[in-house]
Amino acid sequence: MATLLYSATMSLDGFIAGPGGDMSWLSEYVGEPNEAADRLLSRIGAILCGAVTFFGDDPNRGTDAEGAFGGQYDGPTVLLTHRPPVNPIPGVSVATDLHAAVECAAAAAGEQYVNVLGADVARQCIDEGLLDEILVFTAPVLLGDGVRLFDRPGGERVTLERIPGEVENWYRVLR
Numbered sequence: 001m002a003t004l005l006y007s008a009t010m011s012l013d014g015f016i017a018g019p020g021g022d023m024s025w026l027s028e029y030v031g032e033p034n035e036a037a038d039r040l041l042s043r044i045g046a047i048l049c050g051a052v053t054f055f056g057d058d059p060n061r062g063t064d065a066e067g068a069f070g071g072q073y074d075g076p077t078v079l080l081t082h083r084p085p086v087n088p089i090p091g092v093s094v095a096t097d098l099h100a101a102v103e104c105a106a107a108a109a110g111e112q113y114v115n116v117l118g119a120d121v122a123r124q125c126i127d128e129g130l131l132d133e134i135l136v137f138t139a140p141v142l143l144g145d146g147v148r149l150f151d152r153p154g155g156e157r158v159t160l161e162r163i164p165g166e167v168e169n170w171y172r173v174l175r
């Protein structure tokens, strides 16, 4: 059974994108050695990606580093959107419903990770009790504003536990 994990690089003040979806700040940190990211990457069987992330800012667009994990991920992707693209995108399945998207990504991932990309999708996964793990990398920058790692006004408390032997910000979601 696949494990559903939300990963992101977050500014120290809690944002994964700057105002207007700006991701230019991230390019400074992409390419830095990161053993936990490498470990995760080797275990990702599918990506579940929100449409804002999928079609959004990529500071590496047009280079070899374009795409998820600085261009190093080349497996299946499930795009979650209410507005499926008119033309098929190679390697990308489209889902218009959260549960269908998770099922599709989990089937593609097998026993590996489904990596969720996008705070909106991750929030829904948490609220639906679907998320198993969270891995957060912290970038030494304060963005001041933008898209929060989790934005759940009025949301219920979710308890996390560190994963033994893993880096500090790799957590299991307790249900």
Ligand SMILES: NC(=O)c1ccc[n+]([C@@H]2O[C@H](COP(=O)([O-])OP(=O)(O)OC[C@H]3O[C@@H](n4cnc5c(N)ncnc54)[C@H](OP(=O)(O)O)[C@@H]3O)[C@@H](O)[C@H]2O)c1
Binding pocket: 007, 008, 009, 010, 015, 016, 017, 020, 021, 022, 023, 026, 049, 050, 051, 052, 053, 054, 056, 057, 080, 081, 082, 083, 095, 096, 097, 098, 117, 118, 119, 120, 121, 122, 124, 147
């Ligand atoms: N720092 C990092 O490591 C990192 C990683 C990933 C992403 N990012 C950035 O973080 C930002 C994430 O943006 P976000 O959290 O606002 O959006 P998101 O999760 O990437 O995508 C949200 C979009 O997905 C679609 N969607 C969401 N739930 C759906 C559902 N249940 N059914 C059908 N479609 C659904 C909708 O698109 P439609 O309007 O098309 O229906 C919605 O607007 C982006 O700017 C991205 O570039 C940063």
